[in-house]
Amino acid sequence: MDLGHIAALLQARPAGHSLPQGLYVEDAVFDFDMAAVFGRSWLFAGFEAEVRKPGDYLALTVGRWPILIVRDRDGELHGFHNSCRHRGSILCAPGSGNAARIVCPYHSWTYALDGRLLAASRMPDDFRKADHGLRPVHVAAVAGALLVCLAETPPDIETMRRTLTPLLAPHDLAHAKLAYRSTLVEQANWKLVMENGRECYHCASGHPELARTFPVGVSASFGDLEESRAFEERMAALGMPMGPEGEDWWQAVRFPLNPGTVAMTTDGGFAVAKLMCAAGGGDTGSLRWALEPNNFCHSTADHSFAFTAMPVSALETHVVSKWLVHEDAVEGVDYDIETLTHLWTQTNLQDKEFAENNQRGVLSPGYRPGPYSTEAESLTLGFVDWYCATAAAYLDGMAA
Ligand code: FES
Ligand SMILES: [Fe+2]
16 A cells, blocks of 8 residues: 555645545546445444343444444343354345354354354364454444444444433433344445545535425534524423534534424424323423444434445445434334334435435546535545544554
């Protein structure tokens, strides 16, 4: 990897502007992003609710790496590289399931849920099973969200755990269930997908359905709304912390939805009759929480929605969406999938068009980095600045 070339691209970015073309299109930059960003950050992987019972597992591709998250017999969570210690086969196909043991589909090497190799037939007498356990990755559960980190020494997560937990606690995500998940393939660099997801400059015209409930004209802290003060007082009376809280790599804030609406749905009403957070009758706005590099979530009283941009190649990204509802909510009685998912499915399809169109324009020889609106695109600017700082820190570390 030509790190000098990457450093030159980063240095060529004018402050407050979008990135130089190469950072959005080059294969070498994609390789760099995987090493410098996705290989070293805490990454949103899903929800504890997806691995509730002993033997539950979640297999996913993070960046370009197959990962397995497993709950063992004692209830402990484990993260592993989803790669057999025999000859490297994928152990569990992407998705979720439940198994008493992890058995490789190739030659049936068999692992315990804590990663120990239990059985490998026809190996020589001096073969040591103890030397061939699954290789671990760090996994952390924070207020019902699951994060993984592929770095040997992960960045600090305790500040985030301590600060985000009380904000998310009223939604009790650990006792929810996954109602639906979808994957949308986008022909755009992951950073363009995320830049789009971090601003609502385009929302008033681009997302008419979202604009019904989401206050599309507000600033990043949502503090400039007229009704904010009354909302703050109401949340304080309910004992609901609002934030804003965060560090450079995550943010969280509870904000009021548009007057007369209580959930981010097409009609602004609840999509799920059984509420996850019943305080105040569920009229508690949305808790927006977002992790760099690739995730944002909205938790309203009736459901939580999670958006994650999974990079596949320089010009392709998979957007994984998840909808979480109360564990006792019954499909067909308390909710239906179409009502629950329609708004974000529509919004994601609209954003796919924006991101792909943006990517095509960025490929033009006429493209030059342009200035962000500090008022309307502050979170996008924050994302791009974070990316540049993270990339620069990696380059510094490599040079040391
Ligand atoms: S590769 Fe897994 S048992 Fe051979
Ligand atoms: Fe959008």
